[in-house]
Amino acid sequence: DATWSSGYFLGSLFVKDYNDGYFLTDPQLFSKNHFPAHKKWLLDNQLSEKEFVSSPLIYSEAFKYKLIPNNPNEMNIETKKNDEVLFSFTTLDSLSNNKISLVKYIGTKEIPYKIYNIEETQGITTFRCKFDQKGFYDTHLKINNDIVATYTVKVTK
Numbered sequence: 001d002a003t004w005s006s007g008y009f010l011g012s013l014f015v016k017d018y019n020d021g022y023f024l025t026d027p028q029l030f031s032k033n034h035f036p037a038h039k040k041w042l043l044d045n046q047l048s049e050k051e052f053v054s055s056p057l058i059y060s061e062a063f064k065y066k067l068i069p070n071n072p073n074e075m076n077i078e079t080k081k082n083d084e085v086l087f088s089f090t091t092l093d094s095l096s097n098n099k100i101s102l103v104k105y106i107g108t109k110e111i112p113y114k115i116y117n118i119e120e121t122q123g124i125t126t127f128r129c130k131f132d133q134k135g136f137y138d139t140h141l142k143i144n145n146d147i148v149a150t151y152t153v154k155v156t157k
Helices: 002-006 027-033 049-054 061-065
Strands: 007-010 013-016 067-071 076-080 084-091 100-106 109-112 115-121 124-130 135-143 146-156
Touching: 061 067, 061 146, 067 146, 100 115, 100 124
Parallel strands: 076 146
Antiparallel strands: 007 013, 067 084, 084 124, 100 109, 100 135, 115 124, 135 146
16 A cells, blocks of 8 residues: 555654555555455454454554564563463565564663564474563564564463
8 A cells, every 4th residue: 555655643743753664564464554444355254353452553654664563463472480482473575684682661761572483484484482580571673773563472370
């Protein structure tokens, strides 16, 4: 969509922010960020409104990298301290030269999580993370310097 690709509104001010990721977007990716008013516009009727609303928050930068989150498939994650959480996403283009990170913010300070076992096989990238502090965190998946998805993580004992 040419309108979405040209920028966005911040109050009454239009901010130019070109993103060609919206042009000819794969329908599976498009449906992660835009749920139609009428289900007939979904190419496959597998995604329910409840699934859409509970899924990770996807940003426009996900379109730039053609990234579709797979796991966790819900925005709100609950895990025990030091339990391993598997993250995975599909990319329609290779990410081999891109930096993948998982971060949280405390104030304006970005704090990276330690991620490991990063693998890319046939367009599916997986990695693992252990959350070592009890609490509730907004956790952001980044490709290079771009936040592409957000999860909330509740870490219990």
